[in-house]
Amino acid sequence: MRRLLKIGALALLLPVALASAYIAAAYLMVLFPQDARPSAGSPRIEAYVLTNGVHTDLVFPIKSAVIDWEQYFLRKDFIAVPASANYIAIGWGDRDFYLNTPEWKDLTIARALGAISGQHATLLHVTYLDKSDLRQYAYRLALDEKNYRALADYVLASSVIIGQQAVPVAGSHYSRQDAFYEARGRYSMLNTCNSWVGSGLQRAGIKVSRWTPFDTLVTWHLAPYFAPPTPE
Incomplete structure (x- = not known):
């Protein structure tokens, strides 16, 4: 006994x-973070990391001298992109978790265990945003064009692209301004959605922890962005 x-x-x-x-x-x-690599020129691209307290996304201006994201993530794939949208948020994660957990109340133990097992395919979650959507949940990324190109190439390498367009998951949305796209790679407890963002920041020469399974580890070394309050 x-x-x-x-x-x-x-x-x-x-x-x-x-x-x-x-x-x-x-x-x-x-x-033991990766040290930032000095920019060859002055930072010119306003990019951000956006967190909801658990999950992080990369946020880019929709158009710049480096890339036009609308060419890859077509507006017709979304229900209704706001006319005021000037940024795009891109996250990566487990396919089953993304499609079946629109809210935290939908999370089940089986789904969480399935995600960390590394057995499932992955998706990109793309949302068109207005700058006012950033507010206190965003952190600044100081990028010159070279570093931004490295980060953009990293995102595109994670996408399934046919021709020049990413492949959408038809009919899958959380809201009118978001959509899901087929992605490459496997999600696991060692390679989480936040690890994906952290690896991208490493490619771009941003100071970041060498492993970032949690959102706080992605943002630890970044400067917070505080947008001015929205007028009532």
């Missing part, structure tokens, strides 16, 4: 120990 109790206690403690080790390792990496 005593032996069974010990086995039961170990079975309960093991997941807690593994989770604790995972979190500790992730936050330890904050102390």
